Amino acid sequence: MAGLAVQIYNGGGVFRVVSTKPMPGTQWIRALTNVGCRVEVCTENKTILSVEDILALIGSRCDGVIGQLTEDWGETLFAALKKAGGHAYSNMAVGYNNVDVNAATRHGIAVGNTPGVLTETTAELAAALTLSAARRVVEADDFMRAGKYEGWLPSLFVGNLLKGQTVGIIGAGRIGSAYARMMIEGFKMNVIYYDLYQSTRLEKFVTAYGEFLKSQGETPVYWRRATSPEEVLKEADVVSLHPILDKTTYHLINKERLSLMKKDAVLVNASRGPVIDEAALVEHLKANPMFRVGLDVFEDEPFMKPGLGELPNAVVVPHIASASKWTREGMATLAALNVAGKLKGYPLWSNPNNIMPFLDEHSRPPAACPSIVNSKALGLLVSDGKAESKL
Numbered sequence: 001m002a003g004l005a006v007q008i009y010n011g012g013g014v015f016r017v018v019s020t021k022p023m024p025g026t027q028w029i030r031a032l033t034n035v036g037c038r039v040e041v042c043t044e045n046k047t048i049l050s051v052e053d054i055l056a057l058i059g060s061r062c063d064g065v066i067g068q069l070t071e072d073w074g075e076t077l078f079a080a081l082k083k084a085g086g087h088a089y090s091n092m093a094v095g096y097n098n099v100d101v102n103a104a105t106r107h108g109i110a111v112g113n114t115p116g117v118l119t120e121t122t123a124e125l126a127a128a129l130t131l132s133a134a135r136r137v138v139e140a141d142d143f144m145r146a147g148k149y150e151g152w153l154p155s156l157f158v159g160n161l162l163k164g165q166t167v168g169i170i171g172a173g174r175i176g177s178a179y180a181r182m183m184i185e186g187f188k189m190n191v192i193y194y195d196l197y198q199s200t201r202l203e204k205f206v207t208a209y210g211e212f213l214k215s216q217g218e219t220p221v222y223w224r225r226a227t228s229p230e231e232v233l234k235e236a237d238v239v240s241l242h243p244i245l246d247k248t249t250y251h252l253i254n255k256e257r258l259s260l261m262k263k264d265a266v267l268v269n270a271s272r273g274p275v276i277d278e279a280a281l282v283e284h285l286k287a288n289p290m291f292r293v294g295l296d297v298f299e300d301e302p303f304m305k306p307g308l309g310e311l312p313n314a315v316v317v318p319h320i321a322s323a324s325k326w327t328r329e330g331m332a333t334l335a336a337l338n339v340a341g342k343l344k345g346y347p348l349w350s351n352p353n354n355i356m357p358f359l360d361e362h363s364r365p366p367a368a369c370p371s372i373v374n375s376k377a378l379g380l381l382v383s384d385g386k387a388e389s390k391l
């Protein structure tokens with residue numbers, strides 16, 4: 001489709017970079033214009049751009065694109081970007097299940113993502129969903145606004161106490177571990193986790209915190225690494241899902257696994273919708289009114305499976321887990337720096353878990369790409385870690 005509305009910055013720039021959406025803040029625009037990019041931001045009033053829309057934005061000459069997780073970045077778009085002379089694409093997201101990385105690699109295009117800057121923000125929303133579901137906050141809010149409150153009652157909106165219970169984490173990476181720490185420090189919960197890899201930092205933290213609590217005469221907290229998701233589901237009072245979405249995690253929570261969970265458990269998902277078989281979840285929620293969920297993501301976003309929206313034991317929010325001002329501006333900046341760095345031929349940043357040097361508004365960012373997921377396949381050099389080397 002031709003003629004999508006765009007806003008242009010630094011019209012005379014040598015590299016043409018397109019952002020498929022306006023993004024928060026201005027640091028990201030400076031990150032690109034400072035290295036000689038002409039930036040074209042699509043301002044079309046359309047929530048999700050189609051492949052045809054993006055093809056029109058790429059046009060016949062485009063060096064790099066910043067895109068969104070709602071877009072289908074596959075063979076068609078990467079072939080078009082390559083043909084237009086492009087070398088770089090970055091999602092403004094840490095998750096990149098919307099991107100066919102192999103297709104990008106085949107066309108020699110680097111794929112960036114934005115890890116780290118959203119870890120705490122996303123974990124906080126998962127914690128908010130946990131509390132909302134466990135303590136029935138949304139149900140009680142609806143009740144209050146509907147004018148149904150007639151006075152305190154011993155049994156009004158009784159929910160679950162978290163203190164001393166067990167929190168289960170499936171996918172104990174950056175966000176899963178940050179969420180675990182919040183629940184352990186905040187509510188003195190024990191933790192059981194399942195991940196393909198050992199989370200040594202989380203284990204060490206829980207051990208040390210448990211020792212600290214003991215030294216204060218308080219009940220210590222414990223951790224355990226499970227050997228299967230089933231073990232977590234059977235044991236935990238709260239289960240929060242934080243894995244990537246791929247073939248191994250698609251419908252990881254299904255009818256059979258839901259049936260293993262405690263009848264009054266809380267299940268939280270702030271990872272990706274298809275990690276849960278949502279139709280099976282709706283049936284489970286109907287059959288088990290004490291079972292509660294907090295969902296930030298949905299299998300067929302922006303839609304919910306039939307029935308979910310009517311269930312009082314479900315708290316649902318529209319994929320807002322990373323929505324804090326600092327995080328969203330930081331995501332935009334990291335995405336821009338991935339593209340800028342690739343176009344300038346910079347190496348990959350050596351530690352994607354420490355992206356803070358890229359976010360300081362008052363100093364120039366390191367001369368590196370913060371996070372390129374196909375860097376190995378493309379044979380990109382890794383920075384020697386000298387943060388002094390500036391753009």
Ligand SMILES: NC(=O)c1ccc[n+]([C@@H]2O[C@H](COP(=O)([O-])OP(=O)(O)OC[C@H]3O[C@@H](n4cnc5c(N)ncnc54)[C@H](O)[C@@H]3O)[C@@H](O)[C@H]2O)c1
Pocket residue numbers: 094095096115116118119122170171172173174175176194195196197242243244245248249270271272296297319320321322
């Ligand atoms: N709702 C939101 O707005 C939002 C915000 C940020 C991230 N996310 C999602 O959260 C995901 C995790 O982000 P992160 O920064 O913590 O990534 P991460 O890579 O640090 O953590 C993901 C973890 O999942 C584990 N994992 C992979 N396959 C698994 C499997 N089959 N079973 C169990 N664990 C498995 C990995 O080993 C890793 O530890 C992202 O990929 C994204 O999809 C959602």
Ligand SMILES: O=C(O)[C@H](O)CO
Pocket residue numbers: 069092093094095096118321322
């Ligand atoms: O993967 C991500 O980054 C989120 O879903 C959006 O913040």
